[in-house]
Amino acid sequence: MNAPTNATQAKERLYAQLATSFKRMNRTMSQNADLWEQMQVDLHSMRTFAGLDAARFMTIASSLNPEEPEVIDAQRSSEEKS
Numbered sequence: 001m002n003a004p005t006n007a008t009q010a011k012e013r014l015y016a017q018l019a020t021s022f023k024r025m026n027r028t029m030s031q032n033a034d035l036w037e038q039m040q041v042d043l044h045s046m047r048t049f050a051g052l053d054a055a056r057f058m059t060i061a062s063s064l065n066p067e068e069p070e071v072i073d074a075q076r077s078s079e080e081k082s
């Protein structure tokens with residue numbers, strides 16, 4: 001069998017580097033997919049929190065500022081007198 005030449009050794013070294021790069025890229029893509037999945041979970045949690053917080057705000061605002069017709073009419077008549 002012939003001894004490997006410098007060109008053959010260089011080609012094998014480059015293929016080994018390429019294989020290492022593909023492994024690293026595959027690992028990075030897997031981590032990226034995991035991060036995207038976690039981000040989707042976080043976004044869903046944020047939407048839920050924002051909805052609950054908005055509902056709580058509207059409930060408190062409606063209890064602090066009742067919009068009964070009598071109250072509104074009283075406010076309007078007192079403004080008109082001023």
